[in-house]
Amino acid sequence: MTRLPSRRLLALALATALAPALPATAQTAIPSATDPFAAPAAPQPAMAPAPDAFTVSDIRVDGLQRIAAGTVFTYLPIERGDTVDRARAGEAVRALYATGFFEDVQIGRQGDILVVTVTERPAINTLTLTGNKDIKTEDLQTGLNEIGLTEGNTFDRLALDRVTQELTRQYNNRGKYNVEITPTVSRLDRNRVDITIAIDEGDAAKIRHINLIGNETYGQEEILEGWESAESNWLSWYRRDDQYSREKLSGDLEKLNSYYLDRGYVDFSIDSTQVAISPDKQDMFITAGVTEGEKYTVSDVQVSGDTVLPKEQIERLVLVKPDQTFSRRLLEVSSDSIIATLGNVGYAFAQVNPIPDVNREDKTVAINMQVVPGPRVNVRRIVFKGNSRTSDEVLRREMRQFEGAWYSQAAIDRSKIRLQGLGYFESVDVESQPVAGTNDQVDVVYNVTETTSGSFVFGVGFSQLTGLTTQIQLSQNNFLGSGNRISVQAQRNDYLQRYDFSFINPYFTDSGVSLGYNLWWREFDNSDFNTARYSSTSGAAQTVLGIPITETDTITALFGIDSNEIFAFRGSTPESIVDYIDAIGQRTFHAWRGEVGWARNTLNNALTPTAGTYQRVWLESTLPGSTVEYFKLNYNFSKFWPLSRHFVLNTRAELGYGDSYGDAVVRNICFTAGSVQDTDGDEDTPPVFVPGPDPTEPCETSSPDYIETVTADGLPFFENFYAGGTRSVRGFTDNTLGPREPAISGSSFTQPVGGSLKTVGSLEMYFPTLLDTPAARVSAFVDFGNVYDGVDNFDAGELRASTGVALMWRSPMGPISISYAYPFKKEEGDDIERLQFTFGGQF
Template sequence: MKTRSSRFRLRSVVLVVAGAVSAFAAWAVEPFTVRDIRVEGLQRVEPGTIFASMPIRVGDTYTDERASAAIRALFDLGLFKDVRIDVSGNVVVVIVEERPTVAGVDFVGSKEFDKDALVKSLREVGLAEGRPYDKALTDRAEQELKRQYISRSLYNAEVVTTVTPIERNRVNLTFTVTEGEPARIKDIRVVGNKAFSESTLRGLFDLDTGGWLSWYTKSNQYSRAKLNADLETLRSYYLQRGYLEFRIDSTQVAVSPDREDLTLTINVTEGQRYVVSSVSLQGNYLGRDDEFKSLITIEPGEPYNAEQVTQTTTAFSDYFGSFGYAFARVQARPEIDRTNNRVALVLQAEPARRVYVRRLVVSGNNRTRDEVIRREFRQYEASWYDSDRIKLSRDRVNRLGFFTDVNIETQEVPGTPDQVDLAVSVVEKPTGSLQLGAGFSTAEKVSFSFGIQQENFLGSGNYLGLNVNTSKYNRNIQLTSTNPYFTQEGISRTFDLYYRTTRPYYTQDGDYRLINEGGTLRFGVPFSEVDTVYFGAGLERYSFEPGSNLASQTPQAYRDYFGCATQGDYITACSDDTKTGVPLTIAWARDTRDSALVPTRGRVQRAGLEVGVGGDMKYYKGSYQLQQYFPLNKQYTLAFNGELGYAKAYGDEVYPIFKNFYAGGLGSIRGFEQNSLGPRDAVTGAALGGTKKAIFNAELSTPFPGAGNDRTLRMYGFFDVGNVFTDRTLGITDAQWEAQKKLRASVGVGISWISPLGPLRLAYAFPVQYQDEEVGAVNQVGYIPKDRIQRIQFQIGTSF
C-alpha cells in the first residue's frame, strides 16, 4: 500500500486552566477517510468508552478539527492524564495515559469524626476508592474536610494530603489532620430587640458562652446545626407572642485573629405585635364546619400565636385524613391590619379527593419478620385512608423498640387516583444485649450483675431474658419470656422463673436469710390503645434460715411468723419454716409520658391487686401510683408522684410479713435510711415495713449550672412526705402509736444524670419532720427508736 508523502502526527499539550482544555496540533494533514481506529495504552478503561466518546467513526472524514474535538472529549471523561492522536495511513491511533486509581483512603489524627463520616463526605465531592485520582479533587477534598471541622468550631484544623503510588497504576491517599483546639464562643449578641431583653433571648439558646461544665456539655462550641436550631427557637418565641412579621436579618460569626474565640451576632427586626381579630373558614369542609371549628385553638382577642395556627392547620389536615382525604390542603391566610395592629385569620381548605389504601409495603426489616410490623398496624389494606390510624400504627411500631427510625410515606398509585400505597420503612437496631456490670449504692454497697436479653428473639418480636444479681441484701436469678402476641388479638403472655435470697432489713448484723423461689404466668389484655390490664397467677415458696441461730440477731416478727422456738439466746427449731402460696394478680397500666428517661409532660398510672388464694398464705395487697409532669417552660419541669398501698390477711391467717410495704430513702422519702421507716421489731429494732403505705413527692427540675439546656444532666429540688403504717397491736402504748403513725417529711436538692450505666440520682435531704427521740424501752413491744437520718444518698436506676 502506498504511503502518504507527508505522515501526520498530532501531538497535544493540554493545559487545564479554569476547566478549559486546549489541544494544539503539531502539524496539519489533508483530510482522509478513516479506515480503522486503534487505541493504545488502556489498562482498566474499556475500549468502548473511548469509541463512544470520540466524534470520529470508521468511514468518517478525518480533519484537524475533529481530532481536536476528540482529544477534548476524551479529556472531559476525567479518566486520562494524557491523550494524543497519531495517523498511520488511513488508521487513526489514539494513545492514552490513564489516571491512577484511588486504592485506599485513610485518615491520621482525626478524633472529632468517625472515619465513616469523613469517607462519606469525600465521596460527595467525587473522591472515593476505585475512582480516578485527580489533584483538583484532592484539593476539593481538603477544603471539604476543613469545612467539616469548622462546623465543629475547629477553626485551626489543618489537613495535609499524602499521595503514595503503588503497583498497577494506583495510589493511596492519606489525609493527616491536625485538629487543634476548638474555638470557644466568647459572646452572643442579639441586635434589634426591643420587646424582650437580650439576656432573656440568650437564655433560649442551647449555645452559650460556657460555664464550669462546658467540658461536658460543649455548649460553648459553635456548631452551625446548633445555631440553626437556636434561631428557630428564637423565631418561634416571637411568633408565639404576636410578632407576626418578625424576621432574622442576618447572623454573623466573627472569629478572633488567633482563631480561639468567636462572637455570634444575630440581627433581628421584631415588627409590630398583632392581636387576632377573627378566625373564619373558607372552602369545602365536607359539611362539618362545626366539627372543624371545635378543633381551632386560636382565640380572637389574644396575641397571634404561630404555634396555635400550626396546631390548628395540622388538626384540620388530620381530621380530613380520618375521612380518607389523604391529600387535603389547609392554609392559614393572615389578613393584616397594620393600622390597628390586628390580624384576621382565614383558614382555607380543599379536601381534594378521597382515597383508600391498596397495600402496605414494608422495607428495611432485614431481621424482623413482616408480621411483627404488620400486626401493629391499625390502618388496614383495602380500607379507606385514615390518618389517625396511620399515626397510631407508626407509634405502635415505634414502641416495639426494635427500630431506630420508622417512616411511613403515602405513595400514589399510577393511573388510579383513588388509591395509595403506604411505604413503611424501618431502620433496625440491635435488640440483644449482654450485660456485665457492677454497681454501688449507699444501701446496697457493691453489687454485681449479669444479664442477657433478646427483645426480638429470632425476629419474632418475642422477649427472652436471663438476669442475675449479687447485691448484699438481694440476690436473684430470673428467667423471663414474653410473647406479645400470644393470640392474634394482641394478648401477651409472660412467664417468670426465679430464685431469690433476701435480707430485707438494712440495719442487721445477723446472717439469717429468706429464700423465695417460684414462677408466675401473666397475660396482658389491651382494652384500648393506651390501657392494658394484666392477669396473672403464680406458685411460690418462702423458706426461712435463722443462720447463726442467735435469737438476739433475728427479728422477733420472723420468729413468730415461722414458729421458731428459742432456748436462751439460740433458736432451736422453726416448726413452720416454709410457707407456700398461690398469688393471683391483676394490674392496670397507662403511660402517656413523652419520655421514659427524661419526661417533661404526661402522666403514668399503675394499679395492682395481689391476692393469696392457696397454700399457707391468705392475703390481699393493693397498690396505686400516679405520676404527673408539667412543663413550665423549656428549662423547668414540675413533677408530682403519689403512691398508696393497703394489704391485709383474710380468714384466720396472719399476713405474711415479707409482703409488707417499705419506705425511706431514694424512690420514696429521701433523707431517711433506705427502707427504715415504719414499725420496728421488738427485739432487734429492725424496720418491718407495714401493711399501709402513703407517699407524696414533688420535684422541680431545673438546668444544671453550667450545663445549659442539656436534659441528660439536671438539678432538682424536692419535697417528700409519707410513711408506712400497720394496725395497732396489743401492748403498744398511746405514745408509741402516735409516734409510729406520724408522717415523715423532708426537703432537699439533687442531681439527675443519664449516665452510661443508667439513670443516676444523687440527693441531699433535710428531714423536716422525723422521730428524734426513742419511745418505749428496747425489747418492748412497739418500741419506736429514733429515725435513721441519711442526708446524702445516691443510686443508679431509681426514679423520684
C-alpha cells in the same frame, strides 16, 4: 446544638461542589516534568502532528496501563475510514478527557495511522480520614463514595481540591474557622495512590456578644430567650449554645421574625445582620438591626373552600378570633388542626392557605382560611423496613392504620407510638409515599432500627463464704422475633439455689389478651440480701392474664399457688420473726394467691421515654384457706415532663401497704430449757429468762421453765416491704432502710426487718443530648423514701433522701446502671453505699 447534615445532604453538597469541574481540564491538564503522576514517555517512532485532514487507516493507543484499549475505542468518536481534521481531533481529545480516566490526551498521526497517546490517572488504593469529630467518618465516606472519590476508583486531584474546599465550608458553617484540612497523596507502584485527609477541626468560635438594634417594645433578654445561639454562660458547656453556626443563626433570625409576628407586628423587618470575627477567629460578635412597626389586630376571620366536613366543625378549629392581636403562630396552629382533622378522614394532602388582607390605615388584618382538601387517599400497603429479627406479624398487629382503609394520620401516629412501646426498636420513623400513577393512594412505610431486647448473664466465682458459685440467666423480650417474652435463670452456691422460668405471650388472642406463666423454686439464706437472718425454701406456680380495655389501659389478673418454708432460730433471727412462726405453729406457709391490677401507659417510648405517664395499681391477696390470710396494695407512678430538648424531668412515686384480714393468732409457748441471766448486775433489776432453742408443748407438761405468749398479726414478715438501693433510694445499701431489730434483746447489732408501709419518690432530670446515642442516658436525681411498721408509725421526718448522678446504658448484654449518690438526709446507723452498680433489669 446544631444537628449535623444527613449523609445524603453531605453527599449532595460535595457533589454540587464538584459539578462544574469537567471539560475545561482538557486544555490545562498537560503533564509537566514536576508532575509526580506523569508517566515516563515510552520510546516511539517520530509522530507528525495531525494535518488538516487525512483518512484513518488504523488507530493505535499508547500509554495504557490498567485501562483496556477497548474502553478507549468505546469513547473515541473516530473509527477507521473516518476523515480526521483538527476539529475532529479536538473533539476526540475532549471526549476522552470527559471519561475522567486520563490526565493527558494527545492526538497525532504516523502515516495514515491515528495515534492516541494517553497518561492514565492513578487508581485510589486507600482513602483514610483522620481527626474528624464534628462530622462522622461514615457520613464523610458516604459523601465521598457518591462522588467517586473512593478506593478503587480513578484519582482526580481537582476533585480532591474541591472536596477540601467544601469540607472547609462545612466546618466554617459550624463556627470552626480554625479548621485545617490537609490532603496527602502518596504514590505507589502500578500507578496507584494512597490518600489521607487529615482534619484538625480546632475549636468553634464562641459568641461573645449579641446586640439587637431597634427593639423598643421588648427587651433583648426577653427576645433572645428562645434562641439556639447565646452568649457564653455557665450552661454553655452542655448546651453548646455559645458556638457560632450559620445555620443556627439563620434559624434564630427566623425566630426573631416569628417573635414579633406572633405579637401582632405585621410590618416587622430585619434590616441588617452583621457577624464579626476576632483576628484569632475565636470570638464572634453578632449585630442585627430591626424595625418593629406597629401592632395589628384581627378584624375578621372566614373559612372558605371545600371543607369536606361541616363548615361549623372546621370553624371551631380556628383559634384566631376578631379583635384579637394578630398572631402568626395561632394561624399556623389553626391550619395544622384543620389539616390533621382532614387527614384523619382520608385527605392526606389537605392544605390550608391563610390569606391575610392587611389594612395599614386601620392597623387591622382580615384573614381568609382557604381549605384545599385534595383527593381522598386510600392506604394501599403498609411496609416495614429494618426488622431483620422481628417478624412482620409482630409489627403488623400493633397497627391502627389498616391496608385498604382511608388514610388516617392519627391512626398512623398511634401505630408508631405502639411500635415504640414494644421496646424492640432503637428508633421508629414513618413516611407516606404516593403510589406512582395515582393521586389517591399511598404506601405507609415504617423504618425501624432494632436494638437488643434481652440480656444474657453467665458467671462462675469462688469465695470462702459461699464456695463455688455458678449463675446463668437468659432474658428475651422478643423471643425468636415472635414478640413473646421468656426468661430462664439458674443460680447455685453453698447458700443459694434458685431456678426461675417465666413466659408471656402478649397476643394470646388476636384482640391482644396476654397469657403468661411463672414457675420458680428458691432455697436461700436471706442474710445475704441485707434482710433479717433466716433461711427459706419456697416455690410457686402462677398464671397471669392481661386484658386491654383501651389503647392505653390494661387490666391484669394473676392466680397461683406457692409454698414457703421458713427456718429461723432464736439468738440469730429477730425475736418478732421467731414469735410469729411460733404463733402460727408451723414453719411452712401455703397460699392460694390472687392478684388484680390496672395499668395505664401513655409513654412515647418503652426504652427511653421523654413524655407521657405510666401508672399501675394492683391488689395482691392470699385466698381463704391459706396458712396466713393477708393482702398488699401497691401503686406505682411515673411521669415524664419534656422541659426542652436538653432536659426531661421524671417524677416517680411508689406506695405500698399490707395487712392481714383474718383474726390475730395468739399462742402460749412453754419452754423447758433455758437459763436465768442478770443483764446488768443491778440488784434492783430482776433477772431475765433467756429461752433455750426449742419450745416444748403442751404447757400441761411438768412445770415449764418459761411461758411466753406470742401473737401472729398483720402482714407476714416474709412479705414486708424494703427500701434502699439502686431501684428505690440510691446511696443507701439495698433493703436496709426502715425498721431494724436485734436478734437478742439489748444487742447493738440490728437487722433490717422491713415494714408494712412503703413510701418512695424521686425527681430525676435526664439530659437527652449529653450523649450522642439513644442507648445511653445521663441523669441527676433526688431520691427519698422509707419503710414503716404500719400507717400509725408513719413519720415524714424519718424519710431518707439522697442526691447524685446516674448513667444508664442499654448494652448488648443487657441494661447497665451506675449511680453515685450523696445521702443528705440520713441518721446514724444507716448503711451508706454511694457508688452502686446493677446489671440487668429495666430502667
